[in-house]
Amino acid sequence: MQPNLTYLDPLGGIVEQVAPPAELHQNSIRHIDVDRAGRVVMALQWQGDPRQPVPLAASHRRGESLRFHPHPDTAKLRQYGGSVAVAGDGSEFAVTGPKGDHIVYFRGADAAPSGGDTLPQASGVAQMGDGLAITRTGGLTLRRNGRMFDLAGAENWTWDNHLVPI
Numbered sequence: 001m002q003p004n005l006t007y008l009d010p011l012g013g014i015v016e017q018v019a020p021p022a023e024l025h026q027n028s029i030r031h032i033d034v035d036r037a038g039r040v041v042m043a044l045q046w047q048g049d050p051r052q053p054v055p056l057a058a059s060h061r062r063g064e065s066l067r068f069h070p071h072p073d074t075a076k077l078r079q080y081g082g083s084v085a086v087a088g089d090g091s092e093f094a095v096t097g098p099k100g101d102h103i104v105y106f107r108g109a110d111a112a113p114s115g116g117d118t119l120p121q122a123s124g125v126a127q128m129g130d131g132l133a134i135t136r137t138g139g140l141t142l143r144r145n146g147r148m149f150d151l152a153g154a155e156n157w158t159w160d161n162h163l164v165p166i
Contacts, residue, residue: 043081124163
């Protein structure tokens with residue numbers, strides 16, 4: 001596997017390309033979002049030895065190296081970053097872990113870990129207003145200023161990890 005993040009021009013020509021180091025070549029880039037400053041944030045899925053601890057979040061700014069972001073709760077995601085999104089106010093970004101019923105947060109300014117939450121099948125995440133909307137078993141949760149608000153839903157609702165604002 002040779003994952004990479006590739007920037008293309010309007011005609012499809014490669015402008016820039018970055019890839020993980022060889023020891024992380026099994027860390028697949030699955031979902032991306034972009035903050036206001038143009039930094040790309042990524043949710044990763046590890047396809048290697050499940051016992052090997054690896055970061056499941058990364059970011060990139062044009063002209064710089066790919067950066068990986070370890071988090072104390074990464075193991076709770078069970079090697080599967082389901083989705084990623086930057087909060088509307090840019091204060092944080094989140095990576096969901098539906099296999100581990102968990103979501104991890106990183107500060108927007110420096111990508112330092114900033115906590116996590118246990119949510120059943122935390123799957124999709126997308127910008128909603130100045131915060132984040134997170135899909136979970138039974139409904140939707142809004143995270144704003146570090147606080148969680150459960151929105152209407154039904155116990156039998158389930159989601160996949162593809163959530164986009166429209």
